[in-house]
Amino acid sequence: MTAIADRLFGRARSPYGVLGFGGAPVGNFAAAMDDEQAARTLRRAWDRGIRYFDTAPHYGLGLSERRIGAALRDRPRDEFVISTKAGRLLVPRDQPLAQDDDGFVVPGDLRRQWDFTAAGVERSLRESLDRLTLDSVDILFAHDPDQAWDGAAGQALASLAGLRSAGLVSAIGIGTNATAGLADLIRAGLVDVIMLANRYSLLDQEALGSVLEPAREHGVAVVAVGVFATGLLSTAQPRSDATYDYRPADAGVLRRAGRIAEICADHGVTLPAAALAFPLLHPAVAAVAVGMRSPHEVDEDLRHLATDIPAGLWQDLVADGIIPAGAVRG
Numbered sequence: 001m002t003a004i005a006d007r008l009f010g011r012a013r014s015p016y017g018v019l020g021f022g023g024a025p026v027g028n029f030a031a032a033m034d035d036e037q038a039a040r041t042l043r044r045a046w047d048r049g050i051r052y053f054d055t056a057p058h059y060g061l062g063l064s065e066r067r068i069g070a071a072l073r074d075r076p077r078d079e080f081v082i083s084t085k086a087g088r089l090l091v092p093r094d095q096p097l098a099q100d101d102d103g104f105v106v107p108g109d110l111r112r113q114w115d116f117t118a119a120g121v122e123r124s125l126r127e128s129l130d131r132l133t134l135d136s137v138d139i140l141f142a143h144d145p146d147q148a149w150d151g152a153a154g155q156a157l158a159s160l161a162g163l164r165s166a167g168l169v170s171a172i173g174i175g176t177n178a179t180a181g182l183a184d185l186i187r188a189g190l191v192d193v194i195m196l197a198n199r200y201s202l203l204d205q206e207a208l209g210s211v212l213e214p215a216r217e218h219g220v221a222v223v224a225v226g227v228f229a230t231g232l233l234s235t236a237q238p239r240s241d242a243t244y245d246y247r248p249a250d251a252g253v254l255r256r257a258g259r260i261a262e263i264c265a266d267h268g269v270t271l272p273a274a275a276l277a278f279p280l281l282h283p284a285v286a287a288v289a290v291g292m293r294s295p296h297e298v299d300e301d302l303r304h305l306a307t308d309i310p311a312g313l314w315q316d317l318v319a320d321g322i323i324p325a326g327a328v329r330g
Contacts (some may be wrong), residue, residue, distance in 0.1 A: 006317035020052035020289030027060025042071035044295035056085035069132035083139035086124040116156035198226035224279035233275035273307035
């Protein structure tokens, strides 16, 4: 555990403090849920000891932030850690859509507008704080700057640094699916934390040398998300219709996931339990954040997290060429 990770996530250190509540599902990602179900899910997470919550304006055009804010409104502020993101301003559409066109089941009355300027990032944060009913957040990520334009990450981090200096956020970083350029930002001391989606899992260790090792060397915390590979690793046996990296999984990936499941079964471990535990083997990884749609999913994720994973499972995955030895050594 790096010093920055201990500072950022120290007060989230319940027995399940390494597990974060990913806020996309309560923003109606891919499927709708009503306010009552969202509230019950968030309440179960709190009651079971989860103290790190991640959200973004992008998630349901602000719906995720509003629901998480409502759930945490009466909780002691010094007992939880919250992160949100900036870079996509929410602005009214000239011609509203019946439904959002970016994967969330919400009315399409707003659209997302890239803006990583100092004024745009501050506006985004202040609007997030209003939705969350908070005075500050612990972590503010620049959200997917690689998808905006070349050089957006540098502009974004300069803008975020100003908000950190003003005391509106405690730490800043990048939230992204892309590893390119992250090592340079880490080595330059421009980030406190990286949220990395879908690039460090049992199926993809692209980030091991390019992000996690530099992060460990320079004391930068990493939050791993997408550890279930957008669904493929979330069941004991991979489903033939599962998605991988937001697309239908191809035959090769399905075979590889099936082989991982076989090795897990040989050790009496379920595939999702191993998928959740794997990123945490690396000392740079301070937490994993997982989307949860129901109280049952909260319970299941915590059950997976509590699973005792024998060292032999990791050794067999290395021997089979599924994960590199360096991932186990940390």
